[in-house]
Amino acid sequence: MSTIPAFGLGTFRLQGQTVIDSVRNGLELGYRAIDTAQIYGNEAEVGEAIAASGVRREELFLTTKIWVDNHAPEKLAPSLEESLAKLRTDYVDLTLIHWPAPGKGVSVEALMTALASAREQGLTRRIGISNFNIELTRQAIAAVGRDAIATNQIELSPYLQNRKLVDFLRGEGIHVTSYMTLAYGKVLDDPAIAEIARRHRATPAQVALAWALRLGYSVIPSSTKRENLAGNLLAQSLRLSGEDMAQIAALERDGREVNPAGLAPQWD
Template identity: 75%
Template sequence: MTIPAIGAGTFRLQGQAAFDSVRNALEAGYRAIDTAQIYGNEAEVGQAVAQSGVARKDLFLTTKVWNENFVKDRFIASLEESLEKLGTDYVDLALIHWPLSPVPVEEYMVALAEARERGLARRIGISNFNIEYTKRAIAVVGAAQIATNQIELSPHLQNRKLVEFLQGQGIHVTSYMTLGYGKVLADPVIGAIAARHRATPAQVALAWAMQLGYSVIPSSTKRENLASNLLATGLQLGAEDMAQIAALERNGRLVNPEGLAPAWD
């Protein structure tokens, strides 16, 4: 069971907006939905899934365990609470949300592996891990057990050193913030490529990431944007396009919470 190339993200979506976004995404044809405990929208995601009529076996649901739940007596219980909110017996992918915590990597990775063994998650992985923390996670569960590292990655933040390491370990890369809070959409190079292909800038950025082998999880509250983004799966960029986007690297990191984020590579 591979991780879908494109899914619908739900970061910063609350209440009715989260419900509507997931409902619209599923109606548009998305079959992967990404959420997290800290987003506070697992219940709305679950309600939208339940009302969609899409069979559970056809969906790929991801959630992330928040750092306050890393302690041994909370980890499994918190994931069970997530499943109850989502209205499912399992998630397809459970991730550690951020690596920094008073709880050692070695302890919370054991708990994550236990969650998989109990059938709460079909796959497990990590999010926002740098090379050092990924190595520590690998030492606990083995690289083959880490389905993905979900990281901020866009044309303005290409994370080449980390990506090279992950790919060398056989760990799939999932890109979030691929559109850079909209900053990537305003990039004139992206705009010119989009014009040549009669595509949108968002489609270009998403296609770029997918052609590099990454999964993407863009979010939107607008039905038309969700549908448009999904069309990126059919956009084929040429070698010149890819080279021009590769030159846009500027270490444009947008997400770096103190106390949670590691020292980036």
């Protein structure tokens, strides 16, 4: 796969048998991209579910993310090797720096150079960033070149549309991956989203995901329920109108859900 899949399965906050069941159900339903991270504490369970599924490795797109404790150049590649062992694979398709953690003492240049080295070692096919603002993305570009950065995975939802950062990334040709697209479920109760869903005979979740897909983002929603995993996939065939998109654009409220002190940058 040369590009990042538009639709994937997220595993944030899923642990133990719960994540095994979610990944198993997702793979059975047709998901082929799976997103995890070192700090999620579930890479081994994700690997177990994949191994049991019988789906061939080359059919999958696996993403993991380097935690801040492993930012030091001498720790980064060894930590990724540990992730590969847990995932039961020789490589991942995409490795991201999970948080820039500007106060942790490792420069973006050192981070990205170490990540690029891990790619050269064959541990990962692609590299990228997550939760980077414009300035830190500029630093990442300066370190490894914009063409090396496969994506910036950022919080995006109808309530947090992050237009300034998105416009910058588009100008640089860096793909956008949206996480928290449903804002912890808050947008599912939004009257405007509900009205659009009624018009299309869709679910509110499908509307929010279709909005992100229409804007060209990749999405990685998670669920513990098989019916929701199946329903989310149908967002790919939901065609929102220009009017629908304008109504959702008007929902912006800077509704950020994830902003850990010490790890997050100054947002644009």
